[in-house]
Amino acid sequence: MDERNTTTITESQLPQADRDPEHMQGHWVLAKLGKRVLRPGGEKLTKRMLAHATLAGRRVVEFAPGLGRTTKLILNAGPAGYTGVDRDEQVVNIITPLAASANGTCIKADAAHTGLPDESADVVVGEAMLTMQSERGKRAIIGEAHRILKPGGLYAIHEMGLAPDDLDASVKDAIRRDLAQAIKVNARPLTAAEWRTLLESEGFEVLWTGVEPMALLRVRRNLADEGVAGVLRIVRNVLTHPDLRARVMRMRRVFDAYGDALTGIAFVARRTD
Numbered sequence: 558m559d560e561r562n563t564t565t566i567t568e569s570q571l572p573q574a575d576r577d578p579e580h581m582q583g584h585w586v587l588a589k590l591g592k593r594v595l596r597p598g599g600e601k602l603t604k605r606m607l608a609h610a611t612l613a614g615r616r617v618v619e620f621a622p623g624l625g626r627t628t629k630l631i632l633n634a635g636p637a638g639y640t641g642v643d644r645d646e647q648v649v650n651i652i653t654p655l656a657a658s659a660n661g662t663c664i665k666a667d668a669a670h671t672g673l674p675d676e677s678a679d680v681v682v683g684e685a686m687l688t689m690q691s692e693r694g695k696r697a698i699i700g701e702a703h704r705i706l707k708p709g710g711l712y713a714i715h716e717m718g719l720a721p722d723d724l725d726a727s728v729k730d731a732i733r734r735d736l737a738q739a740i741k742v743n744a745r746p747l748t749a750a751e752w753r754t755l756l757e758s759e760g761f762e763v764l765w766t767g768v769e770p771m772a773l774l775r776v777r778r779n780l781a782d783e784g785v786a787g788v789l790r791i792v793r794n795v796l797t798h799p800d801l802r803a804r805v806m807r808m809r810r811v812f813d814a815y816g817d818a819l820t821g822i823a824f825v826a827r828r829t830d
């Protein structure tokens with residue numbers, strides 16, 4: 558069977574697996590517990606997004622492939638080329654054999670400075686990686702996507718959103734503060750209008766937007782994303798790792814506290830110039 562449908566990731570391959578659980582970034586805590594889909598709107602929103610970004614026969618660059626679930630979807634769509642870009646060496650080691658199964662590669666680089674040639678991609682995909690950057694960091698990565706895309710090329714992103722667009726500034730600040738404490742990442746989600754303005758100001762026109770609930774730690778979402786066997790593995794790990802369990806409970810309390818104000822949001826945007 559094809560490499561891309563069979564890969565299993567062992568605990569020792571995971572980023573930050575040897576770190577004290579109290580200091581691990583939230584997504585790697587979840588990965589250590591067995592989660593593989595690490596984006597806020599789940600695989601459903603990913604699939605909706607990819608359906609609006611033709612991949613077959615296109616040169617695709619994926620920023621921050623993580624554990625490779627979207628990589629598999631991209632490769633199964635039959636792209637003309639695939640390049641993953643992640644700043645974490647362990648991620649690169651996970652993605653490289655997957656990419657190689659379709660003559661692709663994965664490079665270790667910051668998505669803000671990929672070193673890839675100008676206008677060498679038709680589609681750039683990036684999920685759950687802009688939210689964790691500062692305003693300047695977000696702009697640098699979006700600008701890099703613009704540089705490596707050919708004019709008219711598509712940039713597909715899936716990130717954490719805030720709703721509604723007129724959410725009170727004090728609530729936004731509280732969400733950012735509580736998220737940072739719970740997930741140990743300076744997460745700065747934006748409203749739909751703010752994401753759109755950011756993309757437009759970096760030379761993109763938004764073609765499509767989709768929203769799903771931010772249900773990363775909900776049972777139903779995990780059944781959809783990880784399957785029954787995956788959920789059972791996660792539950793077993795949660796029960797047997799009290800230190801990781803404490804981290805997950807703290808994350809869940811924050812996600813629950815803000816309810817509908819936190820979303821998974823995706824955009825497909827076109828390079829306009």
Ligand SMILES: C[S@@+](CC[C@H](N)C(=O)[O-])C[C@H]1O[C@@H](n2cnc3c(N)ncnc32)[C@H](O)[C@@H]1O
Nearest residue numbers: 584595596621623643644645667668684685686
């Ligand atoms: C939350 S995980 C998301 C992984 C995957 N995209 C998913 O949705 O399941 C964040 C990923 O972004 C990568 N990352 C974060 N900032 C990055 C940057 N500036 N350049 C490249 N990779 C980055 C991390 O190494 C990690 O693999």
